[in-house]
Amino acid sequence: MLSFVVKRVLSAVPVLFMVAVIVFMVLRLSPGDPAVMIAGPNATSEQLADLRESMGLNRPLLEQLLIWLGDIGRGDFGTSLVSGKPVTELVMDRLWPTLALSTSTIILAVAVALPLGVIAAWQQGKWLDRLVMAGSVVGFSVPVFIIGYVMILIFARKLGWFPVQGYKPLSAGFGEFASRLVLPSIALSFPYIALIARIVRTNVIEVMGEDYIRTARAKGQTERGVMTEHALRNAAVPIVTIIGVSIAMLISGVVVTESVFNIPGLGRLVLEAVLARDYTVIQAVILLFSTIYVFINLSVDLLYGLFDPRIRY
């Protein structure tokens, strides 16, 4: 197991290296110039040249790339070209809201989707199954920002139960923290509930047709026992996979929800950085997203062994 983890971590290094090089080159070769964005339309060409020089943008691309790779090798992600603040500080500031939103959303999604999927599988072909599947189509189809607006209108504006927008850290008190996550988490969870519930249903139905399920029933196992001890456990591998993928998608794809509910997370940070051509910030966030993907995949692989004893590394 340990050697597997070490191998996987080591194999992530070339992946991250390739990501770093590709992101760096794509940014430098795409239109836009942070110096022009910062200096504004009045800047003379001499002032722009001076600014580019001070930002290190006048150096050859390869030299810039090597300097950046050397810096990140030492854990230094540089400073934002726009704000002059350390990139690590900016990213860490935005990481927690995104993690809080993603975590609450995935917990909610799994908590709702698992039983819904199991019920749908158990009641396959009946009205309850059709209802769950129809609901999942709605969950997939309605854009998150529409759900967000409707929830704000009902629960924040009409009923006044929750704030319209914003994020408060846990240090501001649990009430302040939690109250601002309820609406965005629910809004964001809809497509993930739909996705996970469908996967659970499909896999449970498949497993329920297996010989060992019939054997369990023949041995007198109750339907509940069959479902929890045999069906769900054997259907777990693809379900864990989709939950892992969902977490990765959530962390890197919450920008719309962050915008609608004004949560200052990583999605907004990277969007703002792209619009301002803040290269150092974009590079750091994309690298962070890639790292998260790699480690979520690793975690999912390790979890397989937990649910299926036949899988050993």
Added chain:
Amino acid sequence: MLTKSFCSNLLKPTMLALALGTVSGAAVQAQTITAVMHAPLRAVDPVISTAYILRNFGYMIYDTPLALDSAGTPQPQMASWEVSEDGKTYTFTLRDGLTFHDGAPVTAADVVASVTRWSKVDKTGQVMASLMTEMVAVDDKTWTMTFGEPTGIALIALSKPSGLAPFIMPASVAATPVSEPITSTIGSGPFKFVEADYRPGVSATFAKFEEYVPREEPSDGMAGGKVVKVDEVVWTTMPDPMTSLNALMSGEIDFLEQTPHDLLPVIEGNPDISTRQVKKQGSQNLVRMNHTLPPFDNPKYREAVLLALGQQPMLDAQVGAGSEYSQACAAVFGCGSIYNYDYRADDIMYAHPDKAKAILDEVGYDGTPILLMHATDLATLNPQGPVIAAQLRDAGFTVDMVSMDWASVVARRASKATLADGGWNMFSTTNVLPDVANPIGFIGVAAGGDSAWFGWPNVPEIEELRMAVAQTADVDQQIEYAKKIDELVIDNGVMVPMGELFNVNAYSSKLTGLVEAEAPVFWNVEKAE
């Protein structure tokens, strides 16, 4: 049972905490104004960048030597002045009680250093510097500016309200080269920047500067006493306009700097929300052509564009048909300025596709596409491209509208290359009216060829007239020069004015005393309990 248990164990404490949070929040926010600004604050050097959020930031923490009153007349702010009999030497004297946020007194040396740095970047400042023979600090309170000829440029420049304003910072900070953004936030303005609460792109907090000594005169435009009546102002950013409006209606914020015009009906009639149209914070649409590339190196084609375009369709697309928040305006320097002029108003304000077609026929236009850059990510600019393209096509032009984000427009418009190598023919944008109403500093009329704004028009008569405006202190004479510039700008297709949009502030009815000025400022504003 499960539901009841869940409710009693989790929801009740949560709701209690929510209630406590609300109560404590209300107590804390009694003297706090939470304002959603038009853009996030991500940098702190108000001299190096023309981003308007940095200008607004500058007015929070810095002071200016002079300031414009509501009538647009320069008034003393940090300093008063005397002019020598020959009109060549201005002597400025700092008023008593001016201190920086770190406790150091503001001296004339700080002013000289700050104005020197600013005048390297700002167009008006550059003109002033070119006319000035000497600027020296005579003593701690006094500095002089000496010019080769009698001029009014010193007062115009030192009271410049927008674009890059001449904010005064400590001399040690102002010594920073303009190629290097400053990181200091030590000013002498009515608010102090709270560094610890600054989150770039998210929020910025400004606390009342208790030692600030306001002028005794009442607040009037940017001039007069800057009396701070709240403990702090928090700027926050909300990327979604609907969310910011909901937050305003639910009392989570107090002030919304730019209210999307299409959302105004949502708050109309709401007794808790007030709105005000701020014409001084309005913008002028303009179209710019590249004079260095065919076909717009030929003045006939520029004339055809001028005739092909009309203002109302663009304004309708931006703020809605029949809106009171826009107006067609032919004046190059804006209809609200002292330089208002209706030269060729019919040609500018209304589309004349037949006249444009006649010119294209005359010059034998072969249908070569015009490359129009269209910025899609800014709400005000997004409608411009399609309207311009449609009007040009109506007149017989072939248009290749290339859509991109604003950052790409900004990068590409700096290119003087051919179209095949990444050049361009035309783009559109907006400039705020205080910047437009300035014949010396308005980048849209500069016509010095390579040194001009993107498009690089070369009309030496315009440059001579701009310098002439700077060299006279006679306002009537300045207006006459400005009218001649207006005519030359239109006849040479330096830019095409495309109408004016007005900004609407929406704010809690608890706020009173908002100042009508060229930038949103928070002195003089009171918040009821």
